[in-house]
Amino acid sequence: MLLLFVPIGIMVDLSENIDKMIAKQAPADAILWYYFHFTIHFANLLFPFFLFLSIIWFTSKLANNTEIIAILSSGVSFMRFLRPYIVGASLVATVVFFMGMFIVPAASKGYNEFRANYIKRNKPSLNATALYNQINDDEIIYVSSFNGGNKVGYNFTLEHFNDNKLEYKLSAQSIRFEQKDSTYHLTNYVKRTIGEKDDIIEQERVLDTIFPFKMEDLVPVDYVAETKNLFELNDFIEKEKQKGSGNISGYQFNLYKRWASPLTAFILTFIAVAVSSMKRRGGMGVNLLFGIAIAFVFIFFDKVFGVLAESSGFPPLLAVAIPNIVFGVLAFFLLRNAKR
Known part of the structure; x- marks a missing residue:
């Protein structure tokens, strides 16, 4: 199915x-690496669809040749008939789990960075307003607006x-990251140190200094969770929690979805076997049609709950669990019907 x-998709x-x-x-080498990453990213994205089609294809062939009827008529139980599928699902689940945790993130990073640099019309500017971030236990930063294209923040604090207790406060009209020497360029800099009786105020028109944060930390790109193992x-999630980030639900949804991928492999395997193990008048075409319909409904559920988790505050664990629970129940009833 991958070879098909x-x-x-590449063409x-x-x-x-x-x-x-x-x-x-x-560059030609960048294009080659892009399509290498594209292959991994594309295969991972459509993994449920590929798994469904592959199982339905060869199980329907068995059913159409009356081999399943012969197997069960010889005294083999339906659960014994399922054993090779369970072994196969275990192998697939193991591969999908380790790829999703360690290999796919690296591929997603190369895939998204190439698209940002060479395919999208405008490189992501990461423009945003009213941004704050707790960079450690004692320091909080704020900018009224941020331009990710030239890495400049305005009204920095x-x-x-x-x-x-507030010890001192730094403010500047603008802050810009200087890549060549990894420093920050501040304009109209003011530092106010809180004293017991009098405050100490220091002012500089221009100041170059170092801070323990990156400008991109203010506005992470939307695919940042996909690129981390x-x-x-x-x-990353723990740091974002400390910072009070508003995108925690999306990051947690990505993490929980990776953990749930082995369970998804088993659920889809059982549904595909139940759908295609019966000999039908329409043959393989009917099984494929029914299986593809279920696969698309599953993908639709997954995407809908993913959007809910990222955008509406819906609990990310529930967003991952509900599609698997619904289709797990469906797999149980379909298997029981196929066995009967």
């Missing part, structure tokens, strides 16, 4: 984007606390 669909993507790659002078994503 991935080349089609469609290439035909749509070749003009943009030429216009932006994308840094507040430093000691035992929950299991350990990186866990650390």
Whole structure:
């Protein structure tokens, strides 16, 4: 199924984007790496669909040749008939789990970065307003607006606390990250140190200094969770919680979905076997049609609850669990009917 669909996906993507790659002078090696990452990203994205089609295909062949009837008529139980499918689902689940945790994130990073640099019309600017971030236990930063294209923040403020008491406050009209020496360029800089009786005020028209944060930390790109492996994503979520980020639900949904992928593999396997193990008058075509319909409904459920988790405050764990619970119950009833 991968050999059938991935080349089609590559050709469609290439035909749509070749003009943009030429216009932006994308290097040949970068294009080759992009399609290597595209293959992994595309296969992971359509994994439920591929799994469904592959199982329905060969199980329908068995059913149409009356082999399943012969197997069960010889005294083999239906659960014994399912054993090779369970072994196969275990192998697939193991591969999908480790790929989703460690390999797919690296591929997603290369895939998204290439599209941002050479395919999308405008490189993501990460523009935003009214941003705040707790960079550690004692310091909070704020900018009224941020332009990610030139990495400039406006009306910058840094507040430093000691035992929950404000110790000093830095402010500047603008802050810009200088890539060449990894420093921050501040304009109209003011530092106010809180004293017991009098405050100490320091002013500079221009100041170059170092801060323990990156400008991109204010506005992470929307696909940032996809590009981190299991350990990186866990650390990233903890840091975002400390910062009070508003995107925690989306990051947690991505993490829970990876953990649920092995369970999804088993559920889809059982549904596909139940759908295709009966010999039908319409043959393989009817089984494929029914299976594809269920696969698309599953993908639809998954996407809807993913959007709810990221946008409406819906609990991310429930967003991952509900589609698997619903289709797990469906798999149980379909298997019981197929056994009968």
